[in-house]
Amino acid sequence: MAEAEHSDKNYKSNISHTHQGAMVSAPIPVLICDDSAFARKQMVRALSEWNVTITEASHGLEALEAVRAGKGHLLFLDLNMPILDGYQVLERIRSQDLQTLVVVVSGDIQSEARERVMALGALGFINKPIDAKILRDALGEYGLADELEHRSKLAVDNANRQATLEELYQELSNVAMGRAGALLSELLGVFVQLPVPKARINTADDIAVLLEQLRLETNTSATLCQGFIGPDISGEALLIFDQHSLEDMARLLGSDDELTAARQHEMLLDVANVLISAYLGELGRQIDIDFSQGTPVILGQHYHLPEPEALRRWKRTLTIEVGYRIEGFNISCNLLLLFTEDSIDALNERARYL
Template identity: 50%
Template sequence: MALPVLICDDSAMARKQMARTLPKDWDVEITYAANGAEGLEAIRAGKGEVVFLDLNMPVMDGYEVLQTIQQQDLPALVIVVSGDIQIKAHERVKALGALDFIQKPVSADAIAAILQDYGILSELGTQDPALQSDMVKVDLRDACQEIANVAMGRAADLLAKLLDVFVLLPIPNVNVLEVSELTMALKATESSKKISALCQGFIGAGIAGEALLLFHDSSFADMAKLMGLNNPDDANTEVEMLIDTGNVLIGAFLNGISEQLDMQFSQGHPVVLGRHCTVNDLIHDNAEKWQRTLAMEINYRIEDHNIECDLLLLFTEDSLPTLSYKLGYLLDPE
């Protein structure tokens, strides 16, 4: 009898990758869930004796799913599969009863090793899970959201290690936008709030764009303490913090994307676009630079600190064909 396996992830691309990396001779029946609430429903219906669980999801995240499974003693062996590779994330999911943790993007060898270690890979048959993955449809936006999710986790992990903190991660927001829509895309930043902004260009083979870091002015004092800097109100100190934070988040994020696309990016020098201004002012002053663009938006927050910043990667419209080509093995034809 096939083993009920649940893949719970809000990304269609991640669900497809996960199904494709399961052992080909593992006799399983796969169920998919796009958020934690759907996942719990499937587990209660007996469709998730083994669960591959993402952490960052809408409606109900992976932490909440683990808490519910633990509290209600639901019959599920949970392996967390996430782009959030912070050490504290590992510790928290283990404390909530997760069997193990696998970082995205997943590999067949890592999955097989964990299943064998825990004695789960015992029922072998002729069913091919890859065939079931063909039912999952992936478009360019979903694929870009998932590579942004993985890159976001790499950047957060580096920041967490440098500052000895836990970085709270959102679901990346990815859209193709006109410049007039950029302000609307900054959901996490109210137009009335004061921000300081840093811009850094990047270019690769067929892909180019700009990374934009929006640092909330209210975050400077706490960030200065974490960095051990004196005189947080000093203009030079603020610029130093802005550039240091940008170097960490932008550099790690671009590295995470370049690894997944198997290409290298060259980065330009960081440029301070504005200090103590509003988002509307920033967009207005730089509107000529940004036309139609693919935008990846991440809102980083640090737990127990008043620190918040938005990272936007703005890819040129000319970059879309190369992105589609690089991700083509996961995308479905129209």
């Protein structure tokens, strides 16, 4: 860590010397790496007061190529991404001795996530969602504010690009997922691996295919369903557990009792209360909605796909899919939220304000 800190200080000094030595300071190359177009756009706006040139990358491999090309003297790095995630990017930056300062920007608020990225050489960690003030304070804390010059207006390629609503819902879900994952981590005393959430508008046929895919992939042993409702918005949350998860969860929770059906139900309700409540609470906070939740219903020890008639009411709906995995244990579950067709217009109206 001492060598990494020494290297960071030297590189910050080099950035300062390089840009302040010229008669007219050149903008500092900044790289934003996030699979969410909406999150990248938020960061571009937060950087608008600084004299920087911005390059965007949608995954870790693309970011590494940009760093090698000299486009990322300062890298703002997400953690949960396809192809190469943030941890893998940090590992390669260190092993290949690439010259860049890395600030992680993530919705994963687990304390162990912060510890891991700092151990891998990150300069700092900022929780999503981000805005200009949060970024300004962070740059000051990390000693970068003096290295970056202010400017009144920023010209950035793709600055006017509008994120799609599905991209927006994915990023809102990313932040909500991080909050729920952190609470699950506290409950079980483990590190929770967070995926890239999936948000899309689906038809009834799409939902049937998705549920069947989850059934095959997870070898489902138990499913819990819980309705939720807010102003003009309602839906159902499905929590689907892998068949081996219950045994390992009982062990993690320190239960030496026989894993009876009653005990399984109790554990399912405990985990569901953490994941669904935390997720909906954080999602609601971002779009200014207080969700009320119905009584959870355990659908059974073996999951059966709903009949086609039961799916026809979901003619067109927003679905958000999040998978949680417990590192070092055979525990996994999928959280699937289905928003009713009547909710989509109200959701879109609130989302447009963002």
